[in-house]
Amino acid sequence: MADLKEMDAVFEPVADLFRLLSTPIRLKIICAVCNGERNVSELLELIDTTQPNMSQHLATLYRAGVLGKRREGTQIFYRLDNPRVADLCRAVCTQVALDMAQQPAANGPGLRLVAGRR
Numbered sequence: 001m002a003d004l005k006e007m008d009a010v011f012e013p014v015a016d017l018f019r020l021l022s023t024p025i026r027l028k029i030i031c032a033v034c035n036g037e038r039n040v041s042e043l044l045e046l047i048d049t050t051q052p053n054m055s056q057h058l059a060t061l062y063r064a065g066v067l068g069k070r071r072e073g074t075q076i077f078y079r080l081d082n083p084r085v086a087d088l089c090r091a092v093c094t095q096v097a098l099d100m101a102q103q104p105a106a107n108g109p110g111l112r113l114v115a116g117r118r
Contacts (some may be wrong), residue, residue: 021089025047025053026061030061031086034080036079039078040058040078043078065082
């Protein structure tokens with residue numbers, strides 16, 4: 001593997017992607033459009049948030065190239081334009097869910113992603 005200095009060109013965009021995905025509502029939006037496009041009203045029915053908040057997150061994902069959109073009359077439909085992002089989200093969410101299921105209840109609530117003290 002290349003040394004860490006050479007990997008900076010990879011680490012920076014990866015960190016940017018993780019920042020983009022660090023908001024649960026954005027993960028929910030990506031999940032909601034994985035199997036086809038949805039309009040804003042449909043997304044609001046699925047995701048508990050306000051219309052202005054939804055619009056802000058949709059715009060962020062659109063500007064980042066994760067989502068595409070099209071207008072039909074007065075409605076805007078969003079679709080997944082970057083399936084690799086969905087694959088990444090699915091893989092991470094699946095692994096976290098498995099870890100949560102295996103974590104002993106005696107450790108209390110919350111998932112530790114990094115080993116260490118509680």
